[in-house]
Amino acid sequence: MYSGTTDSEADGFSPRIVAFFCNWCTYTAADLAGTSRKTYAPNVRVVRLMCSGRIDPQFILKAFNQGADGVLIGGCHPGDCHYKEGNFKALKRSMLLQRMLEDLGIDGKRLRLEWISASEGEKVQRVINNMVSDLTQLGPLTLFPGTDGSFEGALQEASPMEHQMEVEQ
Amino acid sequence: MSKPKIGFYWCASCGGCEEAVVDLAEDILPVVEAVDIVFWPVALDFKRADVEAMPDNEMAVCFINGAIRTSEQEEMAQLLRAKSQLIVAFGSCSHMGGIPGLANQFVRTDILDRVYYDSQMVVNPDNIRPQEATAVNGDSLSLPSFDGAVRTLDQTVDVDYYLPGCSPPVALIVQAVTAILEGKLPDKGTVLAPDIALCDECSRKESKPDELSINKIRRPFEIEINQEDCLLAQGLPCLGAATRSGCGAACIEGNMPCTGCMGPTSRVSDFGAKALSGLASTITGEEEHDIARRLEQLVDPVGTFYRYSLPMSLLKGRAISDKGAKA
Numbered sequence: 343m344y345s346g347t348t349d350s351e352a353d354g355f356s357p358r359i360v361a362f363f364c365n366w367c368t369y370t371a372a373d374l375a376g377t378s379r380k381t382y383a384p385n386v387r388v389v390r391l392m393c394s395g396r397i398d399p400q401f402i403l404k405a406f407n408q409g410a411d412g413v414l415i416g417g418c419h420p421g422d423c424h425y426k427e428g429n430f431k432a433l434k435r436s437m438l439l440q441r442m443l444e445d446l447g448i449d450g451k452r453l454r455l456e457w458i459s460a461s462e463g464e465k466v467q468r469v470i471n472n473m474v475s476d477l478t479q480l481g482p483l484t485l486f487p488g489t490d491g492s493f494e495g496a497l498q499e500a501s502p503m504e505h506q507m508e509v510e511q
Numbered sequence: 512m513s514k515p516k517i518g519f520y521w522c523a524s525c526g527g528c529e530e531a532v533v534d535l536a537e538d539i540l541p542v543v544e545a546v547d548i549v550f551w552p553v554a555l556d557f558k559r560a561d562v563e564a565m566p567d568n569e570m571a572v573c574f575i576n577g578a579i580r581t582s583e584q585e586e587m588a589q590l591l592r593a594k595s596q597l598i599v600a601f602g603s604c605s606h607m608g609g610i611p612g613l614a615n616q617f618v619r620t621d622i623l624d625r626v627y628y629d630s631q632m633v634v635n636p637d638n639i640r641p642q643e644a645t646a647v648n649g650d651s652l653s654l655p656s657f658d659g660a661v662r663t664l665d666q667t668v669d670v671d672y673y674l675p676g677c678s679p680p681v682a683l684i685v686q687a688v689t690a691i692l693e694g695k696l697p698d699k700g701t702v703l704a705p706d707i708a709l710c711d712e713c714s715r716k717e718s719k720p721d722e723l724s725i726n727k728i729r730r731p732f733e734i735e736i737n738q739e740d741c742l743l744a745q746g747l748p749c750l751g752a753a754t755r756s757g758c759g760a761a762c763i764e765g766n767m768p769c770t771g772c773m774g775p776t777s778r779v780s781d782f783g784a785k786a787l788s789g790l791a792s793t794i795t796g797e798e799e800h801d802i803a804r805r806l807e808q809l810v811d812p813v814g815t816f817y818r819y820s821l822p823m824s825l826l827k828g829r830a831i832s833d834k835g836a837k838a
């Protein structure tokens with residue numbers, strides 16, 4: 343059972359995770375976790391895809407743009423992908439994306455890739471609970487002002503420059 | 512019948528787009544004959560007051576280049592919008608945020624600190640900063656305010672068409688102006704360039720393998736670049752597959768990889784993510800550490816994949832929450 347509490351949680355923050363799961367492995371495993379009552383934190387919205395190789399990095403950025411605090415990718419173990427190399431493509435893309443996200447001020451823990459086979463219901467539970475605790479510690483993801491199209495934060499911040507005038511003596 | 516009136520304006524821009532208009536050379540003559548240029552601060556002596564004095568919709572079209580960073584640029588964009596029947600975002604900066612848009616990787620105060628205090632080139636012991644209002648001999652001098660973000664033109668005012676490119680290719684400018692004068696325009700919001708990938712018009716596409724495998728990412732100065740073969744196949748991050756065509760593959764003709772100035776095709780929502788995806792998939796390696804080592808060879812992913820489009824992207828700039836993330 344998921345039962346940990348942290349400071350952020352006490353503040354009422356509960357992270358939102360978008361999970362992209364491969365139909366053949368992790369999605370089935372998540373189902374198994376459900377039917378065998380291995381409860382995991384209810385913070386995850388699962389999107390089912392036919393292969394982790396189908397995950398376009400645009401989907402991941404879209405998830406962050408729409409308010410996700412973290413994105414989890416679940417694919418078949420190396421050698422087990424039904425489309426041969428799909429999981430390797432997912433790995434390469436998420437490794438480079440993770441690096442670029444860090445350059446854009448987004449902690450690497452917010453994007454996680456795990457190989458989880460259809461029988462590993464327990465791993466689904468463990469990974470999700472672990473990710474929820476990492477994200478809870480990080481707190482909510484706040485993107486560059488204007489990501490919602492309003493630029494309100496950014497333009498408000500452009501108040502007169504006077505506050506810059508502390509002269510260092 | 513009087514000639515249609517047109518205007519040109521620049522915002523956060525390098526001047527290259529203005530140069531592109533001049534580069535039209537004799538191609539511009541029929542245009543100049545067919546129109547009245549009523550506003551073009553770079554070349555002709557018109558002032559803001561002249562525009563303010565115009566009735567609304569006076570100009571048939573106004574071409575605006577450059578991104579939006581200051582209050583003045585925003586005011587001018589709004590003014591020109593009111594006075595023009597059509598607004599064309601001209602060039603990568605106006606279309607997608609462009610090179611100035613890379614500044615969205617930094618917060619406003621850090622930029623001002625860097626430019627007016629920290630830079631090795633600056634001697635400013637009293638930390639004097641530009642002010643929006645300064646009293647001089649009883650008068651008040653004013654400067655525009657510096658926004659917290661770089662925006663594209665269409666994040667600021669309604670835009671009718673886009674002429675992509677850094678700077679837009681002459682042939683596309685002539686085509687666009689002709690279409691406007693003849694009233695043969697596509698749907699509002701269209702990017703006035705072919706909606707296919709640059710690889711399709713690249714003279715080296717025959718040498719691009721179907722399944723690319725790159726085991727070393729290179730920078731142009733690191734190798735002697737073969738003049739015939741696909742640049743991506745040579746390990747140079749050429750973004751032709753993610754980029755819209757229409758420039759005649761100008762950089763590839765100059766033996767340099769495409770950096771994506773024409774922006775994405777209409778089927779892509781985030782140029783950088785798309786370009787990253789394409790490059791990452793070609794990297795060889797079975798083991799995570801091999802893949803990681805090869806990906807490390809790519810210097811500056813943000814500058815590579817979002818060179819012209821950070822403000823237009825889904826993330827728009829550097830996130831502000833994760834203090835621990837690498838600076």
Ligand code: SF4
Nearest residue numbers: 525527528602603677
């Ligand atoms: S699009 Fe390129 S040429 Fe035009 S203003 Fe921007 S940087 Fe300069």
Ligand code: SF4
Nearest residue numbers: 710713741742749751
């Ligand atoms: S990747 Fe670059 S060099 Fe290769 S075909 Fe495409 S545009 Fe041409």
Ligand code: SF4
Nearest residue numbers: 758762769770771772
């Ligand atoms: S090759 Fe790429 S970077 Fe060069 S002009 Fe064409 S679109 Fe722009």
Ligand code: FES
Nearest residue numbers: 364393418423424
């Ligand atoms: S089929 Fe599961 S990752 Fe490809």
